[in-house]
Amino acid sequence: MDNQKIQISEEQKGQRLDKILSLINEEWSRSQVQQWIKAGNVLVNGTASKANYKCQEGDSIEITIEEPEELDITPEDIPLDIYYEDADVIVVNKPKGMVVHPAPGHTSGTLVNALMYHCKDLSGINGVMRPGIVHRIDKDTSGLLMVAKNDMAHEKLVKQLQEKTVTRKYNALVHGVIPHDAGTIDAPIGRDKRDRQSMTVTDDNSRHAVTHFHVLERFRDFTFIECQLETGRTHQIRVHMKYIGYPLAGDPKYGPRKTVDLNGQALHAAVLGFVHPRTEEYLEFEAPLPAYFIEFLETLRIDR
The missing domain is CATH 3.30.2350.10 (Pseudouridine synthase)
Structure with missing residues (x-):
């Protein structure tokens, strides 16, 4: 179980609780945050609150993120166009037409299904449906994605996205x-x-x-x-x-x-660049345009 604490700043006062939390982490969707609040996993000054609570300067917010469930998405032997891979990170060139991660009613044929077959170790921060996924591109967008193989790599890559240092x-x-x-x-x-x-x-x-x-x-x-x-x-x-x-x-x-x-x-x-979470070396990759383009x-x- 992961506990995170934040304190509301002067700039954030008057904003809804769910909006503030969804802006903290690009991987936290508004609906996911609302689910956490409804489940009582978000405390304001030690007390459960509602999603529409207008935060005040100095409020102490504690978020409890449950441990991800055991993965139950089926690994599938789908070819991957791998540009880089080590014990922490894998960079893949996703084809047009492939969904990045499973969703209710769409649990096969995704990049995640392929990744789970290719490598058994993916970070669990994003839970059952999105193991290893740090960022996404749309189904019909092709190109490069970085995937985290462990939680350390995931947290450091997400931090780079938040700090706008990823190319x-x-x-x-x-x-x-x-x-x-x-x-x-x-x-x-x-x-x-x-x-x-x-x-x-x-x-x-x-x-x-x-x-x-x-x-x-x-x-x-x-x-x-x-x-x-x-x-x-x-x-x-x-x-x-x-x-x-x-x-x-x-x-x-x-x-x-x-x-x-x-x-x-x-x-x-076409181009993806980031600092490796372990070696701190800057890596940059470029994938050519797909044939149809x-x-x-x-x-x-x-x-x-």
């Missing part, structure tokens, strides 16, 4: 021709009230989000860009590019009604 660069193809060569999108992201399965730029129950981008190549109706994440919010690049009027090509959720058929958004996690860029070059 994460993505290649994306967007609708429209971006006239400027580079830009920064600094806009908070939260749940869309009209569609709880989607995210949107909003000031309501949102989290700080920053995406930097620069143009790699322009076409007649599209722009090929590189995005660098400063934060790692759900669907961040997809939401931010839609927000500035250049939605991702092939994106069924955030793209225009008439978009190209690419079986999902044209988005690839390269082929579509070639058709655009011909058309241009």
